[in-house]
Amino acid sequence: MGTNEPFVIYPARRVITINPAFPFGDAVAVAGDRILGVGSTDELASWGEHRIDDCFAEHVIMPGFIEAHCHVMSGGLWNSTYVGFFDRRDPQGLLWPGCTSIDDVLERLAKAAADMTDDSQTLLAWGLDPIYFPGERLVASHLDTVTGDRPTLILHASGHLATINSALMDRCGIDETATSPGVARGADGLPNGELHEPAGMMLAGEAFADMMKANRTEQSRWRYASEARNAGHTLLTDLGTTQLWDPDQLSNWKKVTSDPAYPARVMVAMSNLFGGTADPAELAELCVQLKSEQTDKLRFGIVKLILDGSIQGFTARISWPHYYKPPPGHIGNGMWLTAPDQMADLVDPYHRAGLTVHCHCNGDEATEAFVEAVEQVLERCPRWDHRHTVQHCQLTTPDQYRRMAALGMCANIFSNHIYYWGDQHRDVTVGPERAARMDACATALASGVSFSIHSDSPITPLGHLQTAWCAVNRVTASGQVLGPDERIGVPDALRAITIEAARQIKMDGEIGSIEAGKLADFAVLEDDPLAVDPMALRDIGVWGTVLGGVPQPAQISDS
Amino acid sequence: MSTPRLPVTVVGGYLGAGKTTLVNHVLRSSDERIAVIVNDFGEISIDEDLIVAADSDKLTLANGCICCTLADGFAAALMQIRSAGTLPQRLLIEASGVADPTQIAAYGHTPGLRLDAVVVMADAEQVRRQADDRWVADTVRMQLAAADLLVVNKIDLLDDARKADDLCDWLAGLSAGATVVRASRAAVPIDVLLGPRSARDTASARERPAPEGAAAPGWHAVEDLFESQTVVLKAPIGMPVIEALLANLPDAVVRLKGLVQAVPPASESDANARETADATAYLIEAVGKRTSMTPHATDPTQPPPRWAISLISHKGALPPNWLQARLRPDR
Numbered sequence: 089m090g091t092n093e094p095f096v097i098y099p100a101r102r103v104i105t106i107n108p109a110f111p112f113g114d115a116v117a118v119a120g121d122r123i124l125g126v127g128s129t130d131e132l133a134s135w136g137e138h139r140i141d142d143c144f145a146e147h148v149i150m151p152g153f154i155e156a157h158c159h160v161m162s163g164g165l166w167n168s169t170y171v172g173f174f175d176r177r178d179p180q181g182l183l184w185p186g187c188t189s190i191d192d193v194l195e196r197l198a199k200a201a202a203d204m205t206d207d208s209q210t211l212l213a214w215g216l217d218p219i220y221f222p223g224e225r226l227v228a229s230h231l232d233t234v235t236g237d238r239p240t241l242i243l244h245a246s247g248h249l250a251t252i253n254s255a256l257m258d259r260c261g262i263d264e265t266a267t268s269p270g271v272a273r274g275a276d277g278l279p280n281g282e283l284h285e286p287a288g289m290m291l292a293g294e295a296f297a298d299m300m301k302a303n304r305t306e307q308s309r310w311r312y313a314s315e316a317r318n319a320g321h322t323l324l325t326d327l328g329t330t331q332l333w334d335p336d337q338l339s340n341w342k343k344v345t346s347d348p349a350y351p352a353r354v355m356v357a358m359s360n361l362f363g364g365t366a367d368p369a370e371l372a373e374l375c376v377q378l379k380s381e382q383t384d385k386l387r388f389g390i391v392k393l394i395l396d397g398s399i400q401g402f403t404a405r406i407s408w409p410h411y412y413k414p415p416p417g418h419i420g421n422g423m424w425l426t427a428p429d430q431m432a433d434l435v436d437p438y439h440r441a442g443l444t445v446h447c448h449c450n451g452d453e454a455t456e457a458f459v460e461a462v463e464q465v466l467e468r469c470p471r472w473d474h475r476h477t478v479q480h481c482q483l484t485t486p487d488q489y490r491r492m493a494a495l496g497m498c499a500n501i502f503s504n505h506i507y508y509w510g511d512q513h514r515d516v517t518v519g520p521e522r523a524a525r526m527d528a529c530a531t532a533l534a535s536g537v538s539f540s541i542h543s544d545s546p547i548t549p550l551g552h553l554q555t556a557w558c559a560v561n562r563v564t565a566s567g568q569v570l571g572p573d574e575r576i577g578v579p580d581a582l583r584a585i586t587i588e589a590a591r592q593i594k595m596d597g598e599i600g601s602i603e604a605g606k607l608a609d610f611a612v613l614e615d616d617p618l619a620v621d622p623m624a625l626r627d628i629g630v631w632g633t634v635l636g637g638v639p640q641p642a643q644i645s646d647s
Numbered sequence: 648m649s650t651p652r653l654p655v656t657v658v659g660g661y662l663g664a665g666k667t668t669l670v671n672h673v674l675r676s677s678d679e680r681i682a683v684i685v686n687d688f689g690e691i692s693i694d695e696d697l698i699v700a701a702d703s704d705k706l707t708l709a710n711g712c713i714c715c716t717l718a719d720g721f722a723a724a725l726m727q728i729r730s731a732g733t734l735p736q737r738l739l740i741e742a743s744g745v746a747d748p749t750q751i752a753a754y755g756h757t758p759g760l761r762l763d764a765v766v767v768m769a770d771a772e773q774v775r776r777q778a779d780d781r782w783v784a785d786t787v788r789m790q791l792a793a794a795d796l797l798v799v800n801k802i803d804l805l806d807d808a809r810k811a812d813d814l815c816d817w818l819a820g821l822s823a824g825a826t827v828v829r830a831s832r833a834a835v836p837i838d839v840l841l842g843p844r845s846a847r848d849t850a851s852a853r854e855r856p857a858p859e860g861a862a863a864p865g866w867h868a869v870e871d872l873f874e875s876q877t878v879v880l881k882a883p884i885g886m887p888v889i890e891a892l893l894a895n896l897p898d899a900v901v902r903l904k905g906l907v908q909a910v911p912p913a914s915e916s917d918a919n920a921r922e923t924a925d926a927t928a929y930l931i932e933a934v935g936k937r938t939s940m941t942p943h944a945t946d947p948t949q950p951p952p953r954w955a956i957s958l959i960s961h962k963g964a965l966p967p968n969w970l971q972a973r974l975r976p977d978r
Contacts (some may be wrong), residue, residue, distance in 0.1 A: 261758050268756035269749075287753035290722040297722060333703070405782075421785055424745040428782045519916050580685060587834070 089194050094137045095119035096637075099129050100149045102616055105602040106586045116149055118608040121361035121384070121636035125604045143639070144631070148616045150582070151601050152322025152609035152633050154589035156500050157446075157479055159329040160555075163304035163312030165214045165243075165546050167199040172215025172245055174508070174548050174565075179311035182316055183239045187216075188228050188315060193242075198234035201485035210239040210256065210295045214546075217245040219400070219512055220365070227274060228254050228281025241295040245547070246401055250283045252292055257281060260293050264575035266620040303329065304337060309344045313352035318642040320630040322610030323599060324352050327446065327479070328359035328392035333374060345386040345446035349629070349632070351640045353385045353609070355593050357392040357446065358438075368434055372441035384607075384636060389442050390593055392479075393447040396454040397515050399482060404451035406483060412519035428457035432464035435476070439465045445476045452483040455535075459491050466495065477592045478542070482526050483518070489528070491495045498592040499539040501584075503559040504548040506571075510564035524571030529559045533580055540589035553617070556581035557626035578622055612636040650762035651930075655738045656841065659748030660768030661777055661787050669768060669833040669840075670741050673709065676837045682728045682735035684721075686743050686751065707731070721754050725727055737763070737841065745786055748793040755961035757907055761941060764931060765935040766840060767794035767822070768833065770813060771801045778821070780816040791818065794825040795809075795935035796840070803831040819919045824936025826901045829872070836873055836959075842904040842932065843957030873901060874962050876970050879956040882910035883926035884974060892973050893931060893938040899964030903933040905956030931956070 096118050103113035103126055113126035117135065122315070129140065132347025139241040166178050171193045176184045187193040193216065201211050217226060230251035231240050239256035243249075257279060257592075258261070262280050263272060270288020274280035283289045289296050302308055316324050332336050344350050358375040360368065380390040397403020402414050403422040409419045426434065431447075438445050442476055445462075449455040455478055462476050478484060482505060492499065505525055506511070514523035525531070532539040541555050559581045562570050571577075576584075599609050614629030632642040656673075659664050662719045671694045674681060683693070692839075693706055693714055700707040705715040711733030712954050728735060730735050738760065750767045755762025767790055770777070777787045791797065797818055811829065828835055838844050885974045886909045896903065907924035928943040945952060958970055966972075 266756070269753050270756075285719060285753070287749065287756070290720055290754075291757065293722060297720070300720070361816045386947065419785065419789060424783065424786055429780075430744070432664060453782065550848065 093119060093139050094139060095124050097129055097132050097138050097140045098144045098149065099140065100144045100147055102548065104582065104616075104618065105151045106151050106583055107603045109599045110603070111373065112366050113484060113602070116602055116610070117409075118634070118637045121638075123602060123604055123606050126602050134404055138166075141557075144612055146227060147631055148613045149602070149611060149618070149634075150320075150350030151321045151586040152599065152610045152611050154323045154540070154586050154593075154595075154600060155316065155504075155545070155550060156325050156477075156540045156589040156592055157327050158545040158550055160309060160312050161303040162315060162550060163310065164305065165299075167302040167308070168212035168214045168422075169196060170215050170297060170601045171242060172625060173198050173217050173220045174549070176215070177315075177318065178645075179318070180313040181645045188220070190224060190359060192199075193226060194230060195236045197231065197240065197242075201235050201238055201240075204238070207238070210241060210298070211235060212295065212299050212531040213240070213242040214244045214299075215245050217252065218243050219509075224291060226251060227283075228252065228257060228279075231281065232366075235444040239295060241292055241299070243296075243299060247404075248285055248295065248399065248401055249548075250289045251447075252281050252283065252290060252295070254281070254519045256292060256295060256362065264292055306344055307341065309351070309555060310355045313350055313354070314543075314643065315534060315635050317351040317640045318630065318644065320613065320633055320642075321550065321552065322352060322462060322609035322611070322633050322635050323355065323595070325355045325357060325390070325593065326396065327357045328448075329357065329358050330359070331385050332356060332378065332388075333357055334373070338378075339388055340611075342383075342430075345383065348638075350385060351635060353387065353599075353635070355387040355390060355595070357390045358388070358432070359392040359441070371438040372437040372443060375438070375443055375642055376441050387593075387595070388535045390444045390446055393431075393434060393445060395426060395428065395431070395447055395449050395457055396451050397422050399505075400512060402517065402603055404482070404520045405453035405457075406451040406518065407453045407456070411517060414520075419602070422451055424454075425499060428454075428461075431457055432468075433463035435461050436468065436549055437572050439471060439474060439476070440469050442471075444474060444592070445477050446592075447477070448479045449484070450480045450502075452485050452488065455481065455488050459488055459495065461499070462495055462497060469634070472496070474590055475594060481532075481539075483522065484528065484532075485489055486528075486531050486535065489531050489537050497537065498588075499532050499537050500542050500589075501529055501532065501539055501540040501559070502544060503527050503529065503555050504543050505558075506562050507558045507565055508548050510562070511566045511568070512568040524569070525574060527559070528574045529576045529580070529584070530574045533576060538591050539584055540590050540592055541584045550625075552585040552611075552628045553628055553630070556585055556617070557622075560625060563623075578618055578625065581625075587593055592637070608634055608637040612639075650670065652759055653735065653939070654763035654841075655740065655752075655755035656763050657742060657748050657755065657765045658768065659742040659743070659751065659790050659793060660681075660798075661744060661770070661774075661783065661790060664744075664768035664770045665678045665798070665833040666741050666744070666768050669798065669835070670739060670765070670832050671697065671837070673739060673837065673840060674802075677737075677841060678795045679709050679736040679841065681708075681739050682731070683714035683722045683741065684728075685714065685741045686717040686746060690962055704710055705731075709941060714877055718874055719964065721757070725757070745783070746784075747789055749789075750760070752793070759894035762840065762928075763932070764795045764840075764937070765793055766796045766798060766801050766827070767791060769818060771811070771829075771909050772804045772915060774799075774818070775814070776923050788821060788954070791825075791912050792823070794822045795820045795937045797827045797935075798827040798833065798835055799827060799829045800833050801815050801831060801906045802829040812930045822935075826935045828901065834905070838875065839873060839901055839959055842902055843877065843959055844887050844936075857883060859894060864886055872962055873959050875957055876958040876965075876967060877955055877957045878957065878970050878974055880907060880974070883910045886908070888974060889929070889940065893933055893940070896938070899960045900933065901959045901961065903956065903958040905931045907931055907956065908954055909940075928952075933958075
């Protein structure tokens with residue numbers, strides 16, 4: 089080190105570096121915001137004047153976890169009451185037990201309503217997943233029993249549906265005369281409070297709009313990063329939620345990330361998903377410009393595109409034989425959100441600008457369309473090391489993985505689906521055989537495709553120990569193993585949540601492993617992921633993180 | 648309901664079929680004040696001479712209305728349009744090239760709005776290939792099936808008439824019930840797209856002189872391919888007559904629209920009971936397979952609207968007094 093600046097040595101129970109050339113250490117030394125070195129305390133002390141900090145002596149230090157697919161509304165939704173099926177911890181560290189019955193949901197809402205002081209305020213809730221209540225449908229008449237005259241809206245986990253109570257139906261003029269196909273009706277032919285798709289949900293007017301607006305506040309950006317820190321993450325992506333051409337949203341990001349206390353780095357993707365200036369050449373230029381202005385905590389350079397819908401919503405594009413047991417009236421396959429034959433022209437300007445394109449492809453037909461588009465742009469404009477990434481990559485086939493490897497593409501696999509919807513995929517959406525090979529980490533590994541795994545938070549809870557647990561064990565919510573041959577080992581899963589995630593956002597030179605010279609971003613764990621039973625991976629406690637050399641203790645409150 | 652509901656026209660169809668050309672054509676040719684919403688991720692491509700100002704999130708059109716996107720959802724778009732100063736007389740929504748027009752049409756059921764028609768564009772040269780494409784076949788067929796009015800565009804690119812006839816027959820089969828019209832450069836007569844001019848919403852009809860030939864039961868050519876007939880109604884008519892008219896429209900009818908006073912069956916046989924006080928005002932419409940009868944709000948402070956029914960049909964397909972005969976059935 090070329091200065092006399094003192095540095096800090098953190099002895100640990102073990103340092104897992106994810107650097108194959110130097111896999112483990114007893115301690116890590118941090119100078120300023122960077123890693124001076126890893127090794128034994130004596131080796132590190134030989135660098136010069138130092139201070140030894142024993143605060144992590146009982147902990148295991150790993151590279152900070154990197155979530156390469158999540159969304160900023162992950163923070164904003166916590167302004168509303170959580171009524172999802174699974175346990176979930178909020179950004180303040182409070183555990184919200186899952187609502188596993190309609191009665192649980194109602195009880196949660198009753199409590200939330202009782203806690204509200206302003207009688208005119210609308211009760212907003214989120215995370216409802218009726219797929220887990222197969223017998224009975226939660227409708228307005230249920231809500232009315234606990235919410236009374238207070239207007240109430242629940243956004244479903246899918247984001248495609250909402251359920252409102254009678255008070256909100258009255259306020260919005262939704263009655264038996266409603267003609268919109270987005271207004272669901274009960275057996276009696278009357279609207280039952282369920283609103284389908286944007287055309288239906290917009291009828292809930294301001295209540296729905298308020299919920300969406302909450303995603304753009306400073307507070308929601310803080311909560312998003314706090315939740316990440318609590319789970320051991322040091323970098324989050326915002327994949328297509330921010331409209332970067334909107335000066336307000338951009339300055340909002342700049343403001344929060346310039347606060348030294350902001351507890352995560354953020355990579356904000358360029359996206360044309362929500363209107364605005366949608367000429368890809370202009371957006372590419374803007375992204376290159378933003379990249380030149382980026383800071384340590386606010387990064388740019390990736391682009392989010394979207395081809396299809398979701399598998400559980402029966403809107404992903406899946407090749408023949410398509411869906412296994414689709415709902416009555418389903419048209420047979422999912423929907424394109426971008427025309428596949430337009431894809432190459434859409435990727436082209438970003439590709440030429442040197443950016444990395446991340447495309448949402450849940451179904452294998454969508455993967456095919458994206459891989460073909462990348463083949464076409466590479467023919468037009470050969471470019472090495474582009475790292476264009478198939479996002480979600482849930483039904484990508486072995487031949488597609490081989491093509492992706494040949495093209496230099498990466499995969500970001502939605503492993504959490506195995507746990508959260510694996511039973512439904514086996515029994516309803518794609519059937520046993522294809523469910524067994526979905527989210528195919530072992531195939532990606534065998535094909536030589538660099539892959540990461542993700543939560544898509546808020547779709548499933550943020551937390552890479554849980555996500556790694558899914559990829560390693562492939563256990564569904566009902567406790568069955570789905571596709572044992574696609575399980576991967578813990579070491580590969582740990583690479584997927586660190587260095588491989590860094591690689592597909594082109595930050596693997598700075599973060600993703602613990603090596604001299606890299607940024608001092610660590611996940612500080614209570615136990616050793618390489619030593620515990622793989623089924624206990626997700627139960628490992630998280631002390632917090634170190635971000636750019638600064639310890640960031642997690643907030644956990646179980647009161 | 649105090650004001651007539653705003654009619655909504657949805658324009659769908661696969662990429663390259665001519666949706667944007669059609670939107671520009673409508674803006675250029677119609678004398679209605681039309682606001683436009685686009686849901687495509689692509690840029691808004693309204694012709695420059697139709698735009699007077701451009702903001703980051705909207706365009707101000709020469710007709711005083713705006714063109715905006717669904718970026719923040721339909722409610723926000725509607726709010727933008729309503730706060731733009733000039734209130735529109737119609738809303739035109741251009742769907743994206745892969746969208747299901749039926750889903751976009753669902754916005755037409757928002758309170759205060761009224762779905763007028765789903766117009767789907769097809770590229771005469773490309774549509775057969777697209778309807779068998781390995782990836783988009785189902786998308787294209789879904790779009791065609793959603794049409795009330797199916798515009799076979801770029802028909803001039805087909806080199807012989809039989810090919811065009813075959814294509815139109817085949818498309819009619821895919822869009823069961825839709826009215827199929829042919830066009831080049833999306834130049835569909837505006838009355839075919841938006842409804843017969845003489846019977847369009849009173850709000851717009853009142854503000855300009857009735858077009859020539861529409862003031863009395865009559866007959867005039869809309870364009871080369873179509874002709875129209877209008878019957879002015881001097882008294883309320885029986886509900887069964889209207890229902891029978893709508894239920895038995897021949898394929899030759901491209902569009903029908905009317906503002907009528909209807910009396911219920913009980914009083915129909917008694918001519919003395921046909922008084923305005925007992926009658927209910929309805930807007931009646933037919934386009935393709937869609938027929939509707941919507942209660943129509945009348946404003947007592949304004950002069951009464953002009954009660955009339957107009958239809959547009961393929962040229963030469965109906966006798967000139969066809970509509971008149973239907974409304975005065977012999978009994």
